[in-house]
Structures are given as C-alpha cells and as structure tokens.
Amino acid sequence: MAESPVVFDRDLLRARQRRAAALGPVTFLIDYVAKDFSDRLAAVLRRFELTVDLGTPTDAIRRVLAESGKVDRIIAADAIAGKTTAENVVAVVVDEEALPFRDGSLDLVVSALALQFVNDLPGTLIQIRRALKPDGLLLAALIGGDTLVELRVAFAAAEAEIDGGVSPRVAPFADLRELGALLQRAGFALPVTDVDRLSVRYASPFALMHDLRRMGVTNVLLERRRRPLKRATLTRMAEIYCDRFADADGRVRATFEIVWLSGWAPHASQQQPLSPGSAQRRLADALGTQEISAGAKVER
Numbered sequence: 001m002a003e004s005p006v007v008f009d010r011d012l013l014r015a016r017q018r019r020a021a022a023l024g025p026v027t028f029l030i031d032y033v034a035k036d037f038s039d040r041l042a043a044v045l046r047r048f049e050l051t052v053d054l055g056t057p058t059d060a061i062r063r064v065l066a067e068s069g070k071v072d073r074i075i076a077a078d079a080i081a082g083k084t085t086a087e088n089v090v091a092v093v094v095d096e097e098a099l100p101f102r103d104g105s106l107d108l109v110v111s112a113l114a115l116q117f118v119n120d121l122p123g124t125l126i127q128i129r130r131a132l133k134p135d136g137l138l139l140a141a142l143i144g145g146d147t148l149v150e151l152r153v154a155f156a157a158a159e160a161e162i163d164g165g166v167s168p169r170v171a172p173f174a175d176l177r178e179l180g181a182l183l184q185r186a187g188f189a190l191p192v193t194d195v196d197r198l199s200v201r202y203a204s205p206f207a208l209m210h211d212l213r214r215m216g217v218t219n220v221l222l223e224r225r226r227r228p229l230k231r232a233t234l235t236r237m238a239e240i241y242c243d244r245f246a247d248a249d250g251r252v253r254a255t256f257e258i259v260w261l262s263g264w265a266p267h268a269s270q271q272q273p274l275s276p277g278s279a280q281r282r283l284a285d286a287l288g289t290q291e292i293s294a295g296a297k298v299e300r
Contacts, residue, residue, distance in 0.1 A: 005119070006119050006222055007119055007221065007222060007223075008117050008118075008119055008220050008221065008222060009220050009221070009222045010079070010095075010097075010117065010119070010220075012220045013117055013216075013220040014079050014080055016213075016216045016217075016218060016220065017057060017079075017080055017216035018080055018216075019213075019216065020057075020213065020214050020215060020216030021080075021216070023213070023214050024214065025057070025058065025214055025215065025216070026211045026214040026215050027058055027060065028200075029113065029198070029215065029256055030056070030057060030058050030060045030112060030113055031060055032198060032258075033060070033061075033112045033113060033141045033258060034060035034061055034063070034064050034112065036141070036196065036258075036260075037061055037064055037110070037112065037139070037141065038064045038067070038068070040139060040260070040262075041064065041065070041068050041070065041139070042068070044070070044137065046070070047070050047071070047072070048070060048071045048072070048107040048108040048137070049071075049072045049073065049107050050072070050073050050075070050105070050106055050107050050108075051065060051071045051073065051074045051075070051106070051107060051108040051109070051110065052074075052075045052077050052101065052106055052108070052109045052110070052131075053065070053074060053075070053076050053077065053110050053111070054077050054078070054094070054096060054099075054109055054110070054111040054114065054115075054128070054140075055077070055078045055079070055094075055096045055111050055114025055115065056076075056078070056110070056111060056112040056113065056114055057078075057112075057113060057114065057215075057216065059076070060112070061110055061111075061112050062074055062076060062089060065110070066088070071088075071108065072088065073088050073089075073090075074088055074089045074090070075089075075090050075091075075092060076089055076090065076091045076092070077091075077092050077093075077094035077099075078093070078094060078096070078114070079093060079094065079095055079096070080093070096111075096114060096115065096118050096124055097118055097119060097120055097123065097124060098127075099124070099127040099128065099131060101127075101131040102131070103130045103131060104130075104131070104132070104133050104134070105131060105133065106131045106132050106133060106136055107132070107133055107136050107137075108132075108136060108137050108138075108139070109128050109131065109132060109136070109137070109138045109139075109140075110138075110139050110140065111140040111141070112140070112141045113141060113142070113143060114142075115140055115142050116142040116143040116173050116174070117220065121174065121182060122182050122185060122186060125138075125182055125183065125185075125186035125188075126185075126186045126187065128186070129186050129187050129188055129263070129265055132264075132265035133265060134265050134266065134267040135264060135265060135267035135269060135270065136264065136265040137262065137263075137264055137265075138188065138261065138262060138263050138264075139260075139261070139262050140260070140261045140262075141258050141259070141260050141261075142173070142174070142179070142258070142259050142261065143173050143217075143256070143257065143258070143259075144173055144174070144175065144176065144195055144257030144258060144259040145173045145174060145175040145257065146175075146197065146255055146257040147173055147255060147256050147257045148254060148255065148256070149255055150241060150244070150245040150252070150253060150254055150255060151205065151208065151209075151241070151254065153240075153244065154205065154237045154238075154240040154241035154244065154245070155237050157237075157240045158233050158234075158236040158237035158239075158240055159233055159237075161236060162230060162232050162233045162236055163230070163233060173257075174259070175259075176193050176194070176195050176259055179193050179259055179261055180193040183261060183263045186263075187265075187266065188263025188264060188265070188266075189263065189264045189265070189266040189267070189270050190262075190263065190264050190270060191261075191262070191263040192260075192261075192262045192263070193259060193260065193261055193262075194259075194260050195257060195258065195259050195260070196257070196258045196260070197255060197256070197257050197258070198255070198256045198257075198258065199253050199254070199255055199256075200253070200254045200255075200256060201247065201251040201252065201253055201254075202251060202252050202253075202254060203250075203251060203252075204238065204242070204252065205237065205238045205241040205242070205252055206238065208252070208254050
C-alpha cells in the first residue's frame with residue numbers, strides 16, 4: 001500500500017500550539033464552532049457512555065459535552081494534553097495519526113479544528129470508525145478549502161511581483177466533496193457533510209496574522225519556504241490585500257470555512273437503502289403521468 005504524502009510538519013504544529021497557549025490564545029473561531037456543535041449534538045436523541053474529544057485545541061467542546069448531559073465519561077486526547085480538573089474527564093497524550101483505542105470501545109468521537117492538520121486523514125477516519133462501537137457516532141469540524149482565500153491571493157500576487165515566484169503559505173485544506181467521499185471510504189454509515197462560512201473583519205492584514213499566530217495555525221507546511229520573509233514582500237502583500245478585500249470603512253475581510261462531518265459506525269438497526277426493484281408503486285403513478293419505455297418516441 002502506498003504511503004500517504006507528508007504535508008504537515010506536526011512537530012512544528014505542536015510547538016506553535018504551545019506558543020499560542022503561552023501567549024494567550026485567540027479562541028473566537030473554536031468558540032463559534034462549539035456553539036454550532038451544541039446545536040448539532042442537541043439533535044441527537046441518545047446518551048453516550050464513553051466519548052473521545054480528539055485534538056480539539058481548547059476545552060470548548062468538552063464544556064458543551066458536559067452541559068449537554070448526554071455523556072458520562074470523556075477522554076481529552078491530543079498531542080499536548082494538559083491537566084484537567086473536570087470530574088469526568090481524563091487527559092491523555094495521543095497522536096491523531098496513531099490512535100491507541102481498542103476496536104469497538106467508544107460511543108462518540110468528536111473533534112474541532114484539528115483533523116485538517118493530519119497527514120493521513122483517510123487512515124485517521126478508518127481508525128476512528130474501528131474504535132467506535134456499532135452505532136457509535138463521529139462528529140467533527142475541520143477547516144475547509146476556502147479558508148483564508150484572501151490571504152492566499154494577496155501573498156501569491158506579492159511574491160510573484162517581488163520575488164519572481166510563489167511559495168506555499170496556506171495549507172491545502174480538503175473540500176466538502178472530498179471529505180464526504182473519505183467518510184464513505186472509511187466505512188461510515190449515513191455520512192453527512194455540510195459547510196459553514198464565517199467572514200471576519202480586521203483593521204489590517206497584520207491584525208489577521210497576529211490572530212493566526214495566537215491560534216497556533218501559522219504555516220506548518222513541510223515544503224514551506226525557510227528563508228525569512230522580505231519586508232518588501234510583506235508590505236506589498238498588505239497593500240494588495242487592502243486593495244482587493246477591504247470594505248468601504250477600510251477594514252479587511254478574512255474568510256474561515258468550517259466543514260462538518262458526521263457518520264455512524266454501521267449497525268443493523270440503522271436505516272438501509274432499498275434494494276433495486278423493490279418499489280411497491282411506479283413513479284409514473286405517483287407523478288400522475290404516462291410511463292414511456294426506454295427508446296420509445298414521444299408523440300407531440
């Protein structure tokens with residue numbers, strides 16, 4: 001089997017997450033996702049005995065889980081797990097690319113704004129599905145492909161103009177259709193994907209970059225340019241950003257795309273598609289029209 005390409009420097013990712021925590025993290029995006037997560041969880045009419053919160057950078061999702069009253073025990077699993085004082089939460093150090101959970105041991109796996117930095121996302125989804133009990137649920141939110149499109153465009157234009165070439169600066173996040181297909185490949189039943197877009201306004205592109213630094217999500221691409229960014233390139237990037245993506249009041253826009261995934265570990269009790277030819281009524285009868293066989297000509 002071919003190995004998955006290594007796109008992200010995950011050691012650097014952890015270092016930048018630790019730096020963000022030390023600086024005082026900017027949490028508006030994860031808090032926004034947590035609010036949406038609360039609404040989605042409320043629509044699930046069941047209780048979960050053992051839940052894993054996988055890689056979520058703050059405790060925002062765990063607070064939602066606790067407030068829901070739908071979970072008994074929570075494992076906070078990520079690469080830089082810290083101590084927790086919550087009564088029903090255990091913190092463990094886990095690499096999202098190599099899950100240590102026994103097959104069929106978990107009732108619910110949740111993750112917010114973490115799995116987009118996994119090099120082998122199909123492999124991670126397969127591991128999650130195997131770790132879930134039959135009829136167990138995955139509910140996750142990832143950064144989508146249109147995130148920071150304005151910053152990507154501005155940097156590309158500035159580097160082409162000043163440096164004569166373009167270097168990768170924003171991660172190639174997956175899009176909605178790709179993620180839906182990955183859920184199916186991983187063996188999830190009843191897979192669902194949808195997308196939400198959030199437009200955030202900043203005083204300048206530099207204010208946006210400051211927030212990205214304190215989110216711990218600055219460039220961790222393995223193929224990133226290692227030389228320091230030229231002041232002229234950075235200045236030109238800001239000019240292009242303001243020219244193309246500023247509102248009338250001078251503030252600039254930044255797009256954040258959130259892709260939601262949900263899927264269930266297969267179970268006999270779940271809804272199943274009908275087998276071909278099992279319909280009890282013709283479509284033509286339901287529509288009140290005449291059925292025409294294949295190849296027949298329609299009289300006008």
